[in-house]
Amino acid sequence: MKIVIVGGGIGGLATTIALGKVGIDAQVYECASEMREVGAGIGLASNALRVLDMLGLAIRSRSLDGAQGSLMNPKGEVLVTIRTDEFTNQVGAVSVMHRAELLEELARQIAPGRLHLGRTCTGFEQDQDGIVARFHNGETARGAALLGADGLRSVVRTQLFGNRPVRYSGYTAWRAVVEFDGGLNHGIVETWGRGCRFGILPMSGGRVYWFATNNAAEGGRDPEGRSKDVLLRLFRGWHEPIEALIAATNENAILRNDIYDMDPLPRWGQGRVVLLGDAAHPMTPNLGQGACQAIEDSVVLAACLKKHANVESALLDYQSRRIPRTRKFVMQSRRLGDVAQCENPILCWLRNSAMRATPKRMAARQMQSLLDVDILTASEQAMFQQPDREMSSYGEG
Ligand SMILES: Cc1cc2nc3c(=O)[nH]c(=O)nc-3n(C[C@H](O)[C@H](O)[C@H](O)COP(=O)(O)OP(=O)(O)OC[C@H]3O[C@@H](n4cnc5c(N)ncnc54)[C@H](O)[C@@H]3O)c2cc1C
Numbered sequence: 266m267k268i269v270i271v272g273g274g275i276g277g278l279a280t281t282i283a284l285g286k287v288g289i290d291a292q293v294y295e296c297a298s299e300m301r302e303v304g305a306g307i308g309l310a311s312n313a314l315r316v317l318d319m320l321g322l323a324i325r326s327r328s329l330d331g332a333q334g335s336l337m338n339p340k341g342e343v344l345v346t347i348r349t350d351e352f353t354n355q356v357g358a359v360s361v362m363h364r365a366e367l368l369e370e371l372a373r374q375i376a377p378g379r380l381h382l383g384r385t386c387t388g389f390e391q392d393q394d395g396i397v398a399r400f401h402n403g404e405t406a407r408g409a410a411l412l413g414a415d416g417l418r419s420v421v422r423t424q425l426f427g428n429r430p431v432r433y434s435g436y437t438a439w440r441a442v443v444e445f446d447g448g449l450n451h452g453i454v455e456t457w458g459r460g461c462r463f464g465i466l467p468m469s470g471g472r473v474y475w476f477a478t479n480n481a482a483e484g485g486r487d488p489e490g491r492s493k494d495v496l497l498r499l500f501r502g503w504h505e506p507i508e509a510l511i512a513a514t515n516e517n518a519i520l521r522n523d524i525y526d527m528d529p530l531p532r533w534g535q536g537r538v539v540l541l542g543d544a545a546h547p548m549t550p551n552l553g554q555g556a557c558q559a560i561e562d563s564v565v566l567a568a569c570l571k572k573h574a575n576v577e578s579a580l581l582d583y584q585s586r587r588i589p590r591t592r593k594f595v596m597q598s599r600r601l602g603d604v605a606q607c608e609n610p611i612l613c614w615l616r617n618s619a620m621r622a623t624p625k626r627m628a629a630r631q632m633q634s635l636l637d638v639d640i641l642t643a644s645e646q647a648m649f650q651q652p653d654r655e656m657s658s659y660g661e662g
Pocket of ligand 1: 275384420
């Protein structure tokens, strides 16, 4: 029997590919009627790049070359800076790309017959023989296991554990990709003000991915067609090229999302059903690890399903390996956001002084200790190095 995956985002697609690599048939069901990602840019750190290498995706070639990373204050004074060679040695490469390009790259690896668009999952049933996923149009899909990769507001999670509230972080974020080739002297830059931040990530092809955050009430919206005005007001007088970047951005390219996470769940599944990606561990984007962790989930889940003939044991093994690791990212990302979004002038001054005084190697090493972890054993890694296999149903070996 096949594996049924609900949600064709980064996590669901990566898992379909990972299962294919170990020879397990998976079918993915996505509610969108076409694969069109509206997101802006995405940063993929070394832990995700290692997995994508294993899955045979040529993402690493887009890694930033020669950039350095800096944390600044709005006047442009450097609080911490780290050269690329130091950064790469300690933390590894980072790729910044458009989300649409990443999704396209992932979707290209999946045979068309395995990706079913326009299917909104409304619920599921399971018994000792398998699962049945139900869709809004009356269709159903049977399988040996159901993987809920349906994001922050997961229907699969709600059916498993009831309506657990997501937590609003207290800040909202804007982001966009813009063509821009002027004055990017500092490489990757994040600038911390009082209750707001601006981030600049150079991309290939003369493009820049930028993001901005601000403390705000949940559910706020910019006046129609006025996001640029809102942002130019918020970041007036901040160091170059922040205002120039906002001004050069097409209004329609700007996305605004409130930022959420969720207290870590003690379990991600029940029987033959399990969660992955944002459905399992929604986190704030402060460490840039939400998608990276979904990508890590994909190979661990595939390795567990390959190793265990019993599906329930496989899903328990997967959870026991992934829950402690992702919990760290959820909590550290939350704490970093609280510090970065601080508004109190005295606390901001203390924060910036502490950042200046922190040895940069220490900051990089902390990140390294999070990223540089073997999530698979050597024999599991070898499972992904086999030439492309004939696809078989789960449990057929
Ligand atoms: C502002 C911001 C910046 C970020 N930056 C980064 C970054 O730089 N690096 C990083 O690693 N992460 C980043 N993230 C986090 C990252 O976007 C998410 O962690 C990642 O998209 C999670 O992937 P996913 O596949 O689990 O979920 P999603 O991307 O949410 O995908 C879920 C999919 O399921 C589909 N779906 C939902 N419900 C159903 C249903 N009922 N039936 C069928 N399909 C359904 C959806 O249409 C969607 O395609 C950022 C997040 C934000 C908000």
